[in-house]
Each structure stands twice: as structure tokens, then as C-alpha cells.
Amino acid sequence: MTRVVITGMGVVAPNGVGLEAFTKAIKLGTSGIAYHDNLKAANFSCCIGGIPQVSEEKKLEYLTPLQLRGFNSSGILYGCMAGMDAWKDAGLEIDAESDLDYDSGCVFGTGTSGVDKFREAIYKVDAGEVKRMGSTVVLQTMASGISAYLGGILGLGNQVTTNSSACTTGTEAILMGFERIKNGQAKRMLVGSCSDDGPYIWGGFDAMRVMTYKHNDSPQEGSRPMSASASGFVPGSGAGAMVLESLESALERGATIYAEVLGGQVNSGGQRNGGTLTAPNAEAVQRCITNAIKDSKIEASAIDTINGHLTATSKDSLEIENWTKALGRKGANFPYINSLKSMVGHCLAAAGSIESVAAVLQLKEQFVFPNINCHDVHPEILELIADEKIPKQMLNKTLNIAAKASFGFGDVNACIIFKTYN
Amino acid sequence: MKNEDLIAKLKTIVQPYVQDEDAFNNLSEETTFVGDLKINSANLVDIILDVEDEFDIRIENEEMEQMLSVKAAMAIVNSKIAS
Numbered sequence A: 001m002t003r004v005v006i007t008g009m010g011v012v013a014p015n016g017v018g019l020e021a022f023t024k025a026i027k028l029g030t031s032g033i034a035y036h037d038n039l040k041a042a043n044f045s046c047c048i049g050g051i052p053q054v055s056e057e058k059k060l061e062y063l064t065p066l067q068l069r070g071f072n073s074s075g076i077l078y079g080c081m082a083g084m085d086a087w088k089d090a091g092l093e094i095d096a097e098s099d100l101d102y103d104s105g106c107v108f109g110t111g112t113s114g115v116d117k118f119r120e121a122i123y124k125v126d127a128g129e130v131k132r133m134g135s136t137v138v139l140q141t142m143a144s145g146i147s148a149y150l151g152g153i154l155g156l157g158n159q160v161t162t163n164s165s166a167c168t169t170g171t172e173a174i175l176m177g178f179e180r181i182k183n184g185q186a187k188r189m190l191v192g193s194c195s196d197d198g199p200y201i202w203g204g205f206d207a208m209r210v211m212t213y214k215h216n217d218s219p220q221e222g223s224r225p226m227s228a229s230a231s232g233f234v235p236g237s238g239a240g241a242m243v244l245e246s247l248e249s250a251l252e253r254g255a256t257i258y259a260e261v262l263g264g265q266v267n268s269g270g271q272r273n274g275g276t277l278t279a280p281n282a283e284a285v286q287r288c289i290t291n292a293i294k295d296s297k298i299e300a301s302a303i304d305t306i307n308g309h310l311t312a313t314s315k316d317s318l319e320i321e322n323w324t325k326a327l328g329r330k331g332a333n334f335p336y337i338n339s340l341k342s343m344v345g346h347c348l349a350a351a352g353s354i355e356s357v358a359a360v361l362q363l364k365e366q367f368v369f370p371n372i373n374c375h376d377v378h379p380e381i382l383e384l385i386a387d388e389k390i391p392k393q394m395l396n397k398t399l400n401i402a403a404k405a406s407f408g409f410g411d412v413n414a415c416i417i418f419k420t421y422n
Numbered sequence B: 001m002k003n004e005d006l007i008a009k010l011k012t013i014v015q016p017y018v019q020d021e022d023a024f025n026n027l028s029e030e031t032t033f034v035g036d037l038k039i040n041s042a043n044l045v046d047i048i049l050d051v052e053d054e055f056d057i058r059i060e061n062e063e064m065e066q067m068l069s070v071k072a073a074m075a076i077v078n079s080k081i082a083s
Helices: A019-028 A037-041 A074-089 A115-126 A137-141 A145-154 A169-182 A199-207 A247-253 A282-295 A316-327 A348-365 B003-017 B021-025 B041-055 B061-066 B070-082
Strands: A004-013 A033-035 A048-050 A104-110 A188-195 A238-246 A259-268 A305-307 A336-338 A401-408 A412-419
Touching: A004 A019, A004 A074, A004 A169, A004 A247, A004 A348, A019 A348, A037 A199, A074 A104, A074 A145, A074 A188, A074 A238, A074 A348, A104 A145, A104 A169, A104 A348, A115 A137, A115 A199, A137 A145, A145 A188, A169 A188, A169 A238, A169 A259, A169 A348, A169 A401, A169 A412, A188 A348, A238 A247, A238 A348, A259 A282, A259 A348, A282 A316, A282 A401, A282 A412, A305 A348, A348 A401, A348 A412, B003 B021, B003 B041, B003 B070, B041 B061, B041 B070, B061 B070
Parallel strands: A104 A188, A305 A336, A305 A401
Antiparallel strands: A004 A238, A004 A259, A033 A048, A188 A238, A259 A412, A401 A412
């Protein structure tokens, strides 16, 4: 059977742009959350969020002045940066004149594309100025805008598509690319996801009152997964990307191998048995994790560390309970667990991919990144797992297997198992 | 407007979209946008917008369809400025 490995990664996160800066940030527990005046001006309850810092100069390292004319889609920008970085990191070339590569494809997900560009376009339409919208409104606002941009920049000839499944999007994208290589339909897949930032993408969540309004004066302390004082999530944005490749192809090229993707599972709770549009069906979550473990042909006891979904809402305790039941492990026997959201917030459609990049970095460099803002672990969680399994400082540990799960609106779940390559 | 002034303005407008620098450097009235300058045809609408803004005119769909060369663009702009 075809083994699938990760040979390149790229990331654009609120606490670090580029793999090097991001690695440093997650080891140190650096928060990327800041206060934003435009949220306050729009009367948001939650005025804090995570936005990657990208200068105009930096943009020109990835997109041409022509591509940047009338460009107003933060998600596509982040996705292109992360995707191109991952491609280069895998030792592959980016050349506008390159031959078409039928063996390489792309599954790059998003939730909503180019929401700021869409706003511009709507104002033009309402003013009767359709003719003056320019040529790129469709490209920037179609859901598959990001895969369309990347497909052309890299000259990909295999499947080029965008998936969308709310906050599971990124993790699902990795599994879709994994399946395609495993099935022998592609040698190499660029996978990942991206999300826009700003009031127009975050407003709906603020309206639902699911974002914290208690930390406008202390933004870096706002995102508190697993904490007793968690009071809602903090919105984030960015992109994460990986180059997945058949082991055979990776070895042939002499590529650096970050880790192996052992397997995974995607399912849905069907909004039954407690599941709703916004809440998970616990049974389906557990089944997703259990089946991911089965698919990976490992035992639950082999998992060294978990990178959870853990958004800092009231559902964190339920997620921990689901993990304990699915793994049949609790207390001091539970694996280490962390949530990147404590540092970058909830990057929505980009969450699964950015967090997976973090999970794989942990395997490659043998550490467990700290949970920040979690010195007061929720008592319900402490009844399930030992406090020491929720690291507050970075740990240097020998790690072999990491599990990553993401859960999303619509009652959808994804779980993936990564293993140190050896 | 003098022809050379008009050509200079059109050159500034099309430059960001040009994919063939040699053709651009040798631009004449006979130069075509897509064939010679290798401009992506989707970008023709962006050029129209820039021309509209530069000369404070509005170009209709039928006129746009004809605006395939420097010469045609000059004729349309001239007719609009004159009216």
C-alpha cells in the first residue's frame, strides 16, 4: 500500500508568518492576538482577533504587481503565501514557465473567499456600476479562488479543488489529498486551507455571542482553551499548507520528510443524538477518532500527544470527555493535549491546517508546545485527565504519534494521525 | 490631444498588464493588445476602466469589443473627448 509523507510545509499565522517564525512562536507560547479598532468602531462585543502581519513588501515576494491590482482577499493572500512556501520547502520549483505537472494537485479549503472584495462588488452593483467592478471579482470571491490561484502559480495538472466544511476544512483537506495519493491517483498533493479576517467574516460569530467580550483590555489573555475562565473563542485568520507525497516519490527526490500521515477519518453527527448545526453529536465525534485510529492501524495507547480542536467555549470539557472515551485513556494515562488556539485564536477554515502544521512540527522537532492562558484548568476537565497532561510550558519529549482533530458547524468531524518518519 | 501624447497615456495604462516587453517597447498604432502585447483578454476590461478614469469618459460594450489595438483605442478616445 502507498505510504504518504509530508515533505514541505508553509504557514501564515497570527503569531508567526513563515515556518521559522511560527516554530519559534509556538515553542515560546507567543500570542498573536491583538485589539482591533475597526471591530470596536463596528460595535463588536469582541474587539480582539488574530491577524497575520504581512507587509506590502512581503506580498510582492509572492504575487506580482498585476496580481495585486484590485486585490482585496486576505484569505487568498495567506493561502498563496503558505502554499508557495510549502512547495518551495518541499524542494520543488516555482516557475511560471514550468511544464504542466499531471502528477501534482491541490486541495485547498476555505470557508468564505474574499469577503472584503465581495463587499466592494456589492456596493458597485447596488450603485448600478456593474461594468466598473474589474476582471477579478469572480476569481477572488469564488470559493475555489485559492485553489485556482495556487494551481496556476504552480502549474498543477492533477485535481485542483477547494473543500469547505466549516472549522474542519483544513484537516479535511489534508485527508482528501492523503486519500488521493493513497489511491494512486496523484503522486503529490498540496493541501491546506485559508481564512479571511476582519469584521465581515467575524461579525456573524460576534452576533451569536460565541466570541469572548471579556478581554478587550487584555487581548493576549483572551483565548483560554480548557480554562475555567474561558469565555468564548477569539477569532483568527491565516493559512496552513503541506505538500503530501507518496513515500516512493519523496525518496526518489531525496526530499526532507517531516512526518508520515498514517490515516484518518471524516464523518458527521448528522445533527442527531445531541448534535445540532452548532453542537457536536458526541457519539459521532468518538466514532471519528476511533475510526481514525483503526484506519491508521495503531492502538489508542500509541498516541503520544493530541492537538485538539478546543476553542475556549463551554464545549471544551465535552471534547476532552470524547477523547477519553474514544481512546479508553484518562487521568495520568491520557496523552499530552494542547490547543494552538490559545496563541492564535480560532482561525476558522484555516484552523485545521495551521494546527496540523503545528502538530507535525512537534513530531519533527520532538516537543509539545505549551497551552497559554490555562493556569486554571476547568474542574470538569481535571476530573477526566491529569493536570500534567495539559502542558503550560514547552516540553521536550520523545514523540512518535500525534492525533489532530477538528470539529465544525454542521456537526462535521475530522481526525488525522501523524507519525514520526523512520 | 496630440497623437504622441495620447499614445504615451495609453502606454502608461496598459503597461501593468503587458506580458511581452519587447512588443511594448516597440509599441505603435498598429500594436494589438492581446496578439502583440500578450495581455490576458480578461484584463481588457481593467484597461477599459483605467482608460475611462484617465480621460473621464464612458466606453460602451460595442466600443469595447472594437478596442483591440492601440489605433482603435485612440479613435474611440478621440471621438469621446471631442464630443
